[in-house]
Amino acid sequence: MHPLVEQINEKNIRALARAITMVENDHPEKLDMLSDVFAAKKHARYVGLTGSPGAGKSSLVNRMITHIRNEGKTVAVIAVDPTSPFSGGALLGDRVRMNEHFTDDGVYIRSMATRGSLGGLARATKDAVRICDAYGFDVVLVETVGVGQSELDIMKIVDTTALVLTPNSGDVLQIFKAGIMEIADLFIINKADLPGYGKLKALLKELVMMTAKGDQETQIVKTITTENKGIDKLWQKISEHHDFLYSTKEGQKRRRFQQQLEVYELIREEIWRDVKTYVEENNRDITIEADSDPYQLAQNIFEKWKEDNG
Numbered sequence: 001m002h003p004l005v006e007q008i009n010e011k012n013i014r015a016l017a018r019a020i021t022m023v024e025n026d027h028p029e030k031l032d033m034l035s036d037v038f039a040a041k042k043h044a045r046y047v048g049l050t051g052s053p054g055a056g057k058s059s060l061v062n063r064m065i066t067h068i069r070n071e072g073k074t075v076a077v078i079a080v081d082p083t084s085p086f087s088g089g090a091l092l093g094d095r096v097r098m099n100e101h102f103t104d105d106g107v108y109i110r111s112m113a114t115r116g117s118l119g120g121l122a123r124a125t126k127d128a129v130r131i132c133d134a135y136g137f138d139v140v141l142v143e144t145v146g147v148g149q150s151e152l153d154i155m156k157i158v159d160t161t162a163l164v165l166t167p168n169s170g171d172v173l174q175i176f177k178a179g180i181m182e183i184a185d186l187f188i189i190n191k192a193d194l195p196g197y198g199k200l201k202a203l204l205k206e207l208v209m210m211t212a213k214g215d216q217e218t219q220i221v222k223t224i225t226t227e228n229k230g231i232d233k234l235w236q237k238i239s240e241h242h243d244f245l246y247s248t249k250e251g252q253k254r255r256r257f258q259q260q261l262e263v264y265e266l267i268r269e270e271i272w273r274d275v276k277t278y279v280e281e282n283n284r285d286i287t288i289e290a291d292s293d294p295y296q297l298a299q300n301i302f303e304k305w306k307e308d309n310g
């Protein structure tokens with residue numbers, strides 16, 4: 001077993017932090033280490049929160065941490081939101097509120113950096129989630145701004161994806177157009193204290209019906225984070241969805257499909273890394289001109305790479 005993973009197994013929090021840095025930096029030992037991480041995984045529940053900036057994701061995460069801790073469970077948070085108080089981007093007030101959790105051993109909070117990782121931020125985040133699992137956290141929460149493909153990719157490894165919406169923000173239609181509705185297992189209408197809640201709920205219900213997955217009814221939960229309302233219900237719905245995934249045939253099918261996507265993605269990454277290195281090492285024989293035919297060029301390079309690696 002990789003020495004870092006041995007230390008993670010012994011609940012060494014610094015080893016956990018080092019392992020996450022290793023995946024961020026795309027360290028050469030990464031895959032070996034992660035393979036051991038995978039074997040050392042416990043049984044954490046992975047929950048993703050996504051939504052527009054300002055929807056209340058960080059506030060929800062903060063409340064959920066308290067709720068989960070009150071249940072006697074430990075929790076890790078991976079924040080991939082540049083505006084998150086975890087990564088230092090938010091208002092001072094938010095950061096002060098977070099501080100109560102920083103002294104708690106049962107809580108680990110980490111924000112992800114983008115630097116260097118070939119597979120990108122999404123890949124590094126998935127690996128970080130599993131590293132937290134190997135450490136033995138009961139729950140891993142991932143907060144991400146749901147804007148780009150890479151943020152959506154992150155959601156491929158979480159068990160439950162919750163999409164956070166707010167009244168009168170207009171983001172629901174944008175999200176619908178971007179095809180993000182399909183990835184959500186649960187909808188949260190946060191800031192339900194603001195006017196426009198009823199209208200948003202009615203619209204959301206219609207949109208949910210149009211994008212129904214067919215197996216399980218997608219739930220809509222109402223929260224007012226500032227008043228600590230709806231958090232119990234939210235956690236209950238997340239738990240129900242978890243049960244669906246792990247104790248029904250349909251849920252098992254869903255998990256198998258997700259697994260397959262991830263394996264394909266890893267293969268794609270590995271091949272890409274290989275081909276890119278090959279091109280760089282053979283740059284005397286391979287010339288890429290600005291006006292060369294990209295199709296022909298790609299095909300030639302790929303064929304050459306296959307021949308040399310056959």
Ligand SMILES: Nc1nc2c(ncn2[C@@H]2O[C@H](COP(=O)(O)OP(=O)(O)O)[C@@H](O)[C@H]2O)c(=O)[nH]1
Nearest residue numbers: 053054055056057058059190191223224225226
């Ligand atoms: N009125 C109201 N404001 C909220 C609620 N939840 C969060 N906010 C406020 O919305 C702002 C953005 O919250 P934040 O958690 O940082 O959103 P994030 O960008 O999605 O992480 C903050 O000023 C919060 O205090 C809520 O339920 N009602």
Ligand SMILES: [Mg+2]
Nearest residue numbers: 058081083084
């Ligand atoms: Mg945030």
